[in-house]
Amino acid sequence: MKIGSLKINHPLCLAPMQDVTDQAFRLICKKLGADIVYTEFTSSEAIIRNVPRAIRKIKITDAERPIGIQIVGNNIPALTEAVRISDKFKPDIIDINCGCWTKRHALRGEGAGLLKDIPLLERIIKALVKATKTPITVKTRLGWDKNDIVILDLAQMVEQSGAKALTVHCRTRTQKYKGKADWSWLTKIKKKISIPLIGNGDVVSVEDVQAMFSTGCDGVMIGRAAVSNPWIFQQARHFMKTAENMPPPGLPEKIKLCIEHLKLSVKYRGETEGVIIFRKFYSGYLRGFSGVAKLRGELMLFKQTAPIIKKLEELI
Ligand SMILES: Cc1cc2nc3c(=O)[nH]c(=O)nc-3n(C[C@H](O)[C@H](O)[C@H](O)COP(=O)(O)O)c2cc1C
Numbered sequence: 493m494k495i496g497s498l499k500i501n502h503p504l505c506l507a508p509m510q511d512v513t514d515q516a517f518r519l520i521c522k523k524l525g526a527d528i529v530y531t532e533f534t535s536s537e538a539i540i541r542n543v544p545r546a547i548r549k550i551k552i553t554d555a556e557r558p559i560g561i562q563i564v565g566n567n568i569p570a571l572t573e574a575v576r577i578s579d580k581f582k583p584d585i586i587d588i589n590c591g592c593w594t595k596r597h598a599l600r601g602e603g604a605g606l607l608k609d610i611p612l613l614e615r616i617i618k619a620l621v622k623a624t625k626t627p628i629t630v631k632t633r634l635g636w637d638k639n640d641i642v643i644l645d646l647a648q649m650v651e652q653s654g655a656k657a658l659t660v661h662c663r664t665r666t667q668k669y670k671g672k673a674d675w676s677w678l679t680k681i682k683k684k685i686s687i688p689l690i691g692n693g694d695v696v697s698v699e700d701v702q703a704m705f706s707t708g709c710d711g712v713m714i715g716r717a718a719v720s721n722p723w724i725f726q727q728a729r730h731f732m733k734t735a736e737n738m739p740p741p742g743l744p745e746k747i748k749l750c751i752e753h754l755k756l757s758v759k760y761r762g763e764t765e766g767v768i769i770f771r772k773f774y775s776g777y778l779r780g781f782s783g784v785a786k787l788r789g790e791l792m793l794f795k796q797t798a799p800i801i802k803k804l805e806e807l808i
Pocket residue numbers: 507508509510511512531532533562589591592631661692693694695713714715716717
């Protein structure tokens with residue numbers, strides 16, 4: 493698969509996820525075999541207003557490459573300026589979010605709201621492609637609802653407008669996360685475009701990764717399953733090479749990674765925020781071990797790293 497100068501065969505991508513795919517988690521997934529990672533979406537308006545939280549979101553490091561910065565918005569001058577600012581961090585990709593379903597974004601005409609105004613999306617893509625040498629890509633859904641599936645025409649428009657790749661979460665906006673992602677669309681979309689197609693939605697196992705590739709898509713993007721099992725990237729790569737399952741990580745390995753991830757979270761966010769934002773990861777790292785619910789409850793009460801690490805190390 494080729495996006496600009498980026499060439500990767502059958503890439504496994506970490507999905508952009510708000511309040512999840514921060515620098516710490518991206519580095520963890522990178523270490524465990526994610527080929528491309530993305531920042532969580534950042535509002536173009538917040539970027540151009542220099543809001544510190546927004547600028548922190550688009551700050552990337554060389555260790556995370558290749559990496560895409562994802563931005564959300566629908567105002568062409570604001571998006572263009574946000575791209576110019578994002579370019580200072582030299583991302584490998586700038587991705588336009590056309591899939592966010594939340595009322596806050598979609599009902600304001602951005603994120604999945606752009607599925608309701610495809611001519612505007614076309615003008616946005618063309619303007620951004622013109623504004624930067626960084627490859628512009630698009631991440632979207634099948635359409636607004638099941639009666640308004642636009643992905644086949646949209647995919648062609650995205651390619652013709654100069655975008656270098658398309659990622660499709662195979663649900664509609666009204667589905668949010670309900671129902672099942674319909675991967676059969678990936679085969680149909682692939683027939684319409686020659687830019688890389690990255691499939692997304694409900695990939696939870698190594699078998700799913702292989703099944704999604706067999707639809708004909710060029711890359712596979714994994715979101716929620718990576719939160720509970722960041723090893724999924726190396727497990728999937730191993731499975732695709734050998735047709736065998738890697739042994740799952742044992743408790744010591746899980747705890748070691750959990751501690752490493754926690755320390756990174758604190759490194760990039762400071763002690764209190766780093767510890768609090770990390771809480772969503774305990775259930776994934778500790779899943780399957782006895783007494784987890786009680787331990788998780790205890791860990792949730794701490795606001796400092798030291799007692800958490802002590803508790804975790806006691807487990808090994
Ligand atoms: C907590 C959370 C935050 C998300 N934030 C973003 C985001 O910032 N940008 C985006 O394009 N999609 C976002 N998504 C959607 C995911 O990127 C992905 O499309 C979706 O979760 C389906 O993939 P999965 O089944 O592998 O999780 C988010 C999803 C979740 C669960």
